[in-house]
Amino acid sequence: MHIPDRTLLDWLAEPAAGRGLHYADSGDSWTAHPYRDLAQLTLRCAAALGERGVRRGDVVAVMQRSSPGFVAGLFGALAAGATACSMAPPFAFQRTDEYERHISHLLDTARPALIVVDDDAAEHVRGPAARLGLRAPVRFEELIDGISPLTEPRQPAETALLQFTSGSSGYSRGVRISAQALQANVTAMRRWLQWPAEYPGTSWLPVHHDMGLIGCLVNIVVTECDGYMMQPDDFIRSPLRYLKCISDNSVRMAAMPNFGLAYILRRVRPGQLDGLRFESLRGVILGAERIDPRVLDGFERLLGPHGFDRRALLPAYGGAEATLAVTGLPLAEGWTVATPRQGSDAPAEPLGVVGCGRPLEGMSVDIVGEDGEPLEDGQVGEITVRGACVATQYVGDPGSSSGTRLGDGVLRTGDAGFLRDGQLFVLGRLGDGLKVRGRMLFAESLEAELCERGVPERRATVLLGVRDGAPTAAVVFELPRPEWIGTTLDLLTERLEDADLLAVLVPRGGLAVTSSGKPRRRVMWQALCAGTLEGRIAPMADALREAEAAARAELQPAAAR
Known part of the structure; x- marks a missing residue:
């Protein structure tokens, strides 16, 4: 199938008739916004920005939920x-205080000429903007009130997008994405997915995260297909509604992290799918975090009786510094699991690693050793990326501890992985590992094993490193049950030999995560070493004994206490 080139703004000149974006309302209803209406709204916004004094190359910060106003902004x-x-x-x-700290950092880095907000964000942003000497935020409806649209769009600026990294390793870092890089990445994704305008897409991902923004919204709009858009909290309330949307509208393309599939498996029972069909789904893009093969198998078992083809599961790899997508599994190939080539320094991966596909059009991937030289097939090293979609540069100096680096057209990702027959397999962050018996162990691998042994995903985050001269594994538990601590203690004792094992007990919401839900392991590790990590910290064996004693006390009759 030939997928033609389309610029980022072609849709404004000739918006597709009969197609548009459909936003989920309360209940089961949807509101349609045709591309013709969205194009006029967008050109009104462009004219309004000019009237507010926004000049070529100025940064415009858009802080809105997924909505027609966000698209126009x-x-x-x-x-x-x-x-x-x-x-x-x-x-x-x-x-609120956490949000204002986060947004203050972003605003100080970006220094926007104008901040466009919705009603929910207005009050929270006004104070940080004033303290930084920025113009007061303007509500979208106020911005476009009484404005006539531009007759045609202007040429995009050299830097089309300033996007922020997730901040999982420190503060979010601003990355300059050129108009050429953004268009090249969108084109590469559309061609990888063989995505014509006739194929509807859907997304519940937040539009402040690169996967939801570029991988879903921008792709859908540039393609001018019908797009069915839900808020993240809509999906959390009812993943069944999301599946029903796919069935009812013959949706072809979707995307989510591994935890989205896992959440569907927890919340949706097979009997609830009676009457639904999923033959239409030809691409479910999976990225943003390590992929669990057991979750993929479970998703196939749930939807397979209703026409779903396992080959529609498309693991991918990318990041903000590469605009978004670097690799993706070709359509209809089928996902696979592999382990690194055996050797004294090869990491132990008993569950295997799901492959993330091959480089997209215009991209190349190498695995390099500590000396920067390429490694052989199957050997573990740092993932490096070159190509048309690599970002121009970082903005400001956020003091991040991330190992990701940009320079001379090369993105050194700070991620560990290996290549097998041209396909990329990702292990985890280089800074989130510990060498034991000459082999690297990665935090994400240990978390995958904990899930395998019954510890719920995102309730235990593993931190690895050397603390006070001793190899240390600390596990941050959110409202743990005694058996989770016991399971963790058994696994870490087995895998880490003489390392110090610590438990950090935090209440609900106590895990430090990014705005997209990723655990901030490096941030928590640094706080642990500095003595500022919140929560009760104890040797894991002591934490287990105390948790078991507390559980026994809870079971005693009130009169016996």
Whole structure:
């Protein structure tokens, strides 16, 4: 299938008739917004930005939930010749003070000429903007009120997008994405997925995260297919509604992290799928975190009786510094699991690693050793990326502990992985590992094994490193049951020999995570070493004894206490 080139703004000149974006309302209803209406709204926004004094190359921060206003704000900035920057609205954070610290850092790094917000974000952003000497945020509806649209869009600025990394290894880092890189990545994804305008897509991912922003929203709009858009909390409330949307509208393309599939498996029972069909799904892009093969198998068992083809599961790899996508599994190939080539320094991976496909058009991937030289097939090293989609540079100096580096057209990702027959297999962050008996153990691998042994995903985060001269594994537990601590103690004793084993007990919401839900392992590790990590810290064996004693006390009759 030939997938033609399309610029980022072609859809504004000739918006597709009869197609558009459909947003989930309360209940089971959807509101349709045709591309013709969205194009006019976008050109009104572009004109309004000019009237507010936004000049070519200025940064426009867009802080809105997924909505027609967000589409107009993002593409309106591009159409005005400005640099668009999507920032998380408050819903992505549990605490107001945490959100204001996060958004203050982003605003100070980006220094936007204008901040466009929705009603939810307005009050939370006004204070940080004033303290930084920035213009007061403007609500989208106020911005476009009484404005006539531009007759045609301007040429995008050299830097089309300023996007922020997840911040899993420290503060989020601003990355400059050129218009050429953004268009090249979108084109490469559309060709990888063989995605024509006739194929509907859907997304519940947040639009402040690169996977939800570029992988879903921008791809859908540039393709001009029908897009069915849900809020993240819509999906959390009812993953069944998401599946029903796919069935009812013959959706072809979707995307989510591993935890999204796992959440569907926990919340949806087979009997609830009676009458639904999933033959239409030809691509479920999986990225943003390590992929669990047991979850893929479970998803196939759940949807397979209703026409779902396991080959539609498409693991991928990428990151903000590569615009988004670097590799992806070709359509209809089918996902596979592999382990690194055996050797004294090969990491132990008893569960195997799911392959993340091959480099997309215009991209290349190498695995290099500590000396920077390429390694042989199957050997573990650092993943490096070259190609048309690699970012221009970082913005500011956020003081991140991330090992990711940009320079001379090369992205050194700070991720460990290996190649097997041209396919990339990703193990984890180089900074989140510990060498034992000459073999590297990665935090994500240990967490996968804990899930295999019954510890729920995202309730235990493993931190690895050398603390006070001793190899140390600390596990941050969120409201743990005694058996989770016992299972963890058994696994780590087995795998880490004489390392110090610590338990960190935190309440609900106590795990440090990014706005997209990734654990901030490096941040928690640094706080542990500095003595500032919140929570009760104890040797894991002591924590287990105390948890078991507390559980026994809870079981005693009140009169016996």
